[in-house]
Amino acid sequence: MPKNIPLINREISWLSFNDRVLQEAADKTVPLVERIRFLAIFSSNLDEFYRVRVATLSRLSNLNTKSKEIFGYNPRKTLNQIKTIVVRQERKFNHLYEDDIVKELERQKIFIINEKQMNVSRGQFVREYFRNKVLSTLVPVMIDKDAPFPQLKDRAIYFFVKMTKNKNKEKHKFALIEIPTDGSNRFIVLPETNNLKFITLIDDIVRYCLDDIFFIFDYDSIEAYSIQLTRDAELDLDRHVSEKFIDALSKSLQKRGKGKPMRLLYDTDMPLDMLTHLVAELDLSADGLIPGNRYHNFKDFISFPNVRGPELEFPKIAPLPVSNLSSVTSLFAQIAKRDFLINLPYQSFDYIIHFLREAAIDPKVKEINITLYRLAENSRVIHALINAAKNGKKVNCLLELKARFDEQANIYWTNRLEDEGIEVNYGMLDYKVHSKICLVGRMEKGKMVYYANLATGNFNEKTASLYCDHSLFTSNPLITKELVKLFDGLQKKVFYRGFQNLIVSPLESRQKIYDLIDAEIKIAKSGTPAYIILKMNSLTDEDMVSKLYDANNAGVKINLIIRGMCCLVPGVQGYSENIEAISIVDRFLEHARVWIFGNKGDEKVFLSSADLMARNLDHRVEVGFPILDPAVKSEIRDIIDIQLKDNSKAREINQLNNNRYKKNKLKTENRAQIDTYTYLKYKK
Structure with missing residues (x-):
């Protein structure tokens, strides 16, 4: 591991990324309902951060006093830094929601009203709704000081309730109520008045009707404050279980909801005595106590109803056709002649579905091999594979059961596939299979010919409409022959070396990327201009950062486009003065991984499923692949150039982690996602 090189802590860098999401919520040029959705994304991101990264840091901090010596940083100090940043971000979040977005909604004649703002008619509507649809779902739990405190579910919303007899303030009762929320059902649109729109949350309906719940008790006042507990979500799997792995994973998933408490998000209006009681019962550390507003699980606001009009959301964009690729004639016949690139979400994921459906019914197709990581809820990919099996094709499916937070869904799909007679490989016990590859074998003129789809993103039609990814169709034997070898290894659960084209x-990934960087270093030292352009989600591997610093010092010009974490520090004299880094956060999630190496003008271009993180390089099955078709290579280069010119949604990554927008050095305004759509729309 490199010593004494400039590095940004990965957790702090991740929080900086989430702050960029918050910037989108603050951007008044973003449609109003979309701003609310960015708040929801920020909140959802932070939940996962605490469930995984903060949970891991907490474990490390409890190991021993030598944790800094072992890990190169002090986990306890990092936890304190996280607490400071998160509290600051939560304040910004609350200000944005309460003082900006709510007021803007009101200017649009949309009112989010709470239990104290109900008039007689709306109050009657709410009480009837509560009694008919909500009351029967509630299970209040009375808290007995002589009994164990109830087990709180991970990320569930609860009301902590206090009933007081005013004549004797020492005489009070505590209770807990879990609030039933599942996204869209959290919002109730109330009858409108004079073209005024009214929305309330299920939370406030429960608050309004507390008397209907606790009517049997003698009290003079009742108050309820929302809380949300986030637990450690990392899975502890016994590597030596004798049972079938899928059963072991299912049992481990059941433990996730009972993990160690990591964060208590609480309503800042909660009285101190109630908060003190909670903290004592939950055994929380100070850095896990986060003040918030009255509404938790803000991720549900991704489904906030647009009750006014389409101008409050991003305009719909129609997926573009891929130039010269017809979906009404055989895709295999077209791919046999040249490679094709699908640029998601600008172009349709349906091409991938058509590819699988054609394979399912084509008499010449004998086998389909595919790796699956995350799938859509009602996956058309799975349906196509089942159809292929019913048509007598041999279907080999590697479905990664350890895809975090998708484990349960993937267990379900595994059972579905196996019920249809499809051979399912659960992956490697110690390695996640994160590659996104599909290989179809077709008998042509007495020999097997292979057609492939390789991608930077999942075979998931839902995320394909939200994530920016690249998906390549090819029949080039330089790639397909190596995919045959790769799938053979996956079936046998062994790793092969010696790939000439795939990374x-x-x-092999780490050394091959080092070799590509070293080649640019050699070119620069010879006096010829050398450059590297890397696009990815995260750059956190310290050895890779050190190698890029070496390239910088040799005179290699480096441009980075990194959406999320970046531990490399650009602009440091003697390390990175030739390195520029930007992050683009906009309507769609930038998810593609693209590597470009100058190679004396004959550029080498690769796409990959891997970020430059230790886990992707050393602990996962990932596939990087060269772009060999000149037209496809040119198309990818054009799109990367568009992103490098972005001066609307690109932020600088720098030592200050201040997310400063990239300065507009041009007279024109360039917004990469809009410009990419326009480029593809008019490209011949």
């Missing part, structure tokens, strides 16, 4: 983790 495969965990055995």
Whole structure:
């Protein structure tokens, strides 16, 4: 591991990324309902951060006093830094919601009203709604000081309730109520008046009707404050279980809801005595106590209803056709002649579905091999594979059961596939299979010919409409022959070396990327201009950062486009003065991984499923693949150039972590996602 090189702590860098999401919520040029959705994304991101990264840091901080010596940083100090940043971000979040977005909604004649703002008619509507649809779902739990405190579910919303007899303030009762929320059902649109729109939350309906719940008790006042507990979501799997792995994983998933408490988000209006009681019962550390507003699980606001009009949301965009690729004639016949690139979400994921459906019914197709990581809820990919099996094709499916937070869904799909007679490979016990590859074998003129789809994103039609990814169709034997070898290894659960064109983790990616960087270093030292352009989600591997610093010092010009975490520090004299880094956060999630190496003008271009993180390089099965078709290579280069010119949604990554927008050095305004759509729309 490199010593004494400039690095940004990965957790702090991640929080900086989430702050960029918050910037989108603050951007008044973003449609109003979309701003609310960015708040929801920020909140959802932070939940996962606490469930995974903060949970891991907490474990490390409890190991021993030598944790800094072992890990290169002090986990306890990092936890304190996280607490400071998160509290600041939560204040910004609350200000944005309460003082900006709510007021803007009111200017649009949309009112989010709470239990104290009900008039007689709306109050009657709410009480009837509560009694008919909500009351029967509630299970109040009375808190007995002589009994154990109730087990709180991970990320569920609860009301902590206090009933007081005013004549004797020492005489009070505590209770807990879990609030039933599942996204869209959290919002209730009330009858409008004079074109005024009214929305309330299920939370406030429960608050309004507390008397209907606790009517049997003698009290003079009743108050309820929302809380949300986030637990450690990392899975502890016994590597030596004798049971079938899928059963072991299912049992481990059941433990996730009972993990160690990591964060208590609480309503800042909660009285101190109630908060003190909670903290004592939950055994929380100070850095896990986060003040918030009255509404938790803000991720549900991703489904906030647009009750006014389409101008409050991003305009719909129609997926573009891929130039010269017809979906009404055989895709195999077209791919046999040249490679094709699908640029998601600008172009339709339906091309991938058509590819699988054609394979399912084509008499010449004999086998389909595919790796699956995250799937849509009602996956058309799975349906196509089942159809292929019913048509007598041999379907080999590697479905990664350890895809975090998708484990349960993937267990379900595994059972569905196996019920249809499809051979399902659960992956490697110690390695996640994160590659996104599909290989179809077709008998042509007495020999097997292979057609492939390789991608930077999942075979998931839902995320394909939200994530920016690249998906390549090819029949080039330089790639397909190596995919045959790769799938053979996956079936046998062994790792092969010696790929000439593919860049495969965990055995070869690191060294092959080093070799590509070293080639640019050699070019720069010879006096010829050398450059590297890397686009990815995260750059956190310290050895890779050190190698890029070496390239910088040799005179290699480096441009980075990194959406999320970036531990490399650009602009440091003697390390990174030739390195520029930007992050683009906009309507769609930038998810593609693209590597470009100058190579004396004959550029080498690769797409990959891997970020430059230790886990992707050394502990996962990842596939990087070269772009060999000149037209496709040119198209990718054009799109990257568009992103490098972005001066609307691109932020600088720098030492200050201040997310400063990239300065507009041009007279024109360039917004990469809009410009990419326009480029593809008019491209011949």
